[in-house]
Amino acid sequence: MKRKVVKKVLAVSLVSAMTVGLLAACGSDSGSGSSDGGSSDGGSSDNVLKVAAFEGGNGAEIWKQITAAFEEEYDCEVELELSSELDQVLTKNIQNGDVPDVVYYNLGQESGFTETMLKEQAVADISDVFDDELRGKMLDGILDGTDAQPYGDGKIYLAPIFYTPTGFWYNATLVGEGKQYALPTTWDEFFALGEQAKADGRSLFTYPQPGYFDATIYAMLAQAGGLDYYNSALEYDADTWTSEEGTKVLETISELVSNYLFADTVSNANTDGGFKINQQAVIDGDALFMPNGNWVIGEMANSTPSDYEWGMMGVPKWSADETQAVYTFTEQMWIPADAPNIDLAKEFIKFMYSDTVVDLCLANKTTNAETGEESDAPIVVPVKGAADKLPEGVTKDSYAASTADDVVAVTGTWATTAPIEGLNMKDAVYKPIDSISTGDMSVEEWQEQLVGVWEQCAGALE
Incomplete structure (x- = not known):
């Protein structure tokens, strides 16, 4: 399919952060477990997906590659927001009514941002993403822990997209x-x-x-x-x-x-x-x-x-x-309960386990900001056989x-x-x-x- 030209929104500077509690209070009136296809609040199009991703050790380029591949596959537009201080960016954006469709931000961060969203029931139930076909492809037990099922109720709210022993x-x-x-x-x-x-x-x-x-x-x-x-x-x-x-x-x-x-x-x-x-x-x-x-x-x-x-x-x-x-250790992706385009967001999460993304992640490289030197930085998606493709060495051994x-x-x-x-x-x-x-x-x-x-x-x- 012909790829569309898409505006990539890169967070360069941040305003002062509002409290995480204020963000959570604005997160969701419907509570977790929402599986509706999303609303048209804010004039969002069904063909536009807003992805907010934490820019950390994996670098920024991998997210540009993944979202470009998704656009090509689904003939849609992706607005990508990257920030190393994503919790502060999302606090401001959600307070202003600008809710992303899908978020990559892990549990365990110092801000406690994802935990707070869960506590305020502002994260959508995504259990239906993991049908029998996808479950059969994933590593045994990877969906059974509290980092996927944070409430212990058998429902999945957080998608484990990367893993590291x-x-x-x-x-x-x-x-x-x-x-x-x-x-x-x-x-x-x-x-x-x-x-x-x-x-x-x-x-x-x-x-x-x-x-x-x-x-x-x-x-x-x-x-x-x-x-x-x-x-x-x-x-x-x-x-x-x-x-x-x-x-x-x-x-x-x-x-x-x-x-x-x-x-x-x-x-x-x-x-x-x-x-x-x-x-x-x-x-x-x-x-x-x-x-x-x-x-x-x-x-x-x-x-x-x-x-x-x-x-x-x-x-x-x-x-x-x-x-x-x-x-x-797993890294998580999730959908805000008030996301305007939940259906497409679920397709994006499914896409994270595709062969396309598996290969992109294994080939990931990062560039040192000080020296400009590029080095291999493979990321492993928790699907069967992905780690077997790693080059010989201590990472594969681990x-x-x-x-x-x-x-x-x-x-x-x-x-x-x-x-x-x-x-x-x-x-x-x-x-x-x-x-x-x-x-x-x-x-x-x-x-x-x-x-x-x-x-x-x-x-x-x-």
Whole structure:
């Protein structure tokens, strides 16, 4: 089909942000679960799709390519809005009555924008997008977690469009078979390696920021108690943190950050841009391991020596015969409940799983803003066989490790609740790790705080 000339709306500058609560209040009068074809509010045409996408580590070019391919396939027009501060842009736009049709903005961002939209029931039910044919194409279990079904009601509101296995990324120049340090499997082996590293003037561990412990804690909960325990924890079971399993998770993290942490971790983690300094500590051999995902390869490409080797392993197990759990991070796309063109937005989400988009994402490249240097930055769509097309190397190995026969891949996030004034989940769950490492908080105080948070959240579950 002949491609139409389309105006691409690129967000260059932002006005002062209104509060997220103000945005949510303007989000939807009809509530989530709307599956209507959209209205004509604002004079929107059925043939025009407004796509709002977060411009992050994947770069901007991939979204231009995807939307151009969609235009060609569906003979429609796409208005693409890209911003690295999309929450602020959408706050302003929606307040002014300019609601996008589809949004790419993940759970877990500092703004809590997507979580707030969910809490205010301003996100549309998109369960019908995932018919039997599409479900059969996708990775097993990828739609079952709370990052797709945030209310735990069996309905899908968030489409997991990209996925990344997470774990402990390490300096494979120093750690691994035939290297200076043997790769550990259990926590006992991990801490023994920490003592060996200390003797050599190195630290076992660092973390970019405490929020990077999200995937680690999810994996540890699943390994400690199995999937039933894990799923109950996501929905704020009262015994989550006082149980033997939960206590073991907290005490192990406390031992790790109290005794084996790179000395400058906390100060760097709380300095603008300091997370990269902690990541560089692994590259430089000052620390051996850190929690991360494969995005770190591109993120640190400019300061990584050509002979450096990355490696990734799952979070250590407490016993060798324990099932390995690998947490799979997903990136989400969703439709505002008041989107003017919901039908076409659903077609766009379906298109995100097409062979066309799979191949575009695998071939993705990013350009360093400082040097102008272009580098490979493959993105993997969660459909069967996509990761198999990756070039040989650590990125492909990390995906293969998450789907091995002896590994359980877990997804999901803390379940969505009604708004709770003053509660920031990231700060409540992960920020205390800074204080644990410095000795300003005990593991018992952290545990007590988490019990209180879980009680609040359980009472606000919808």
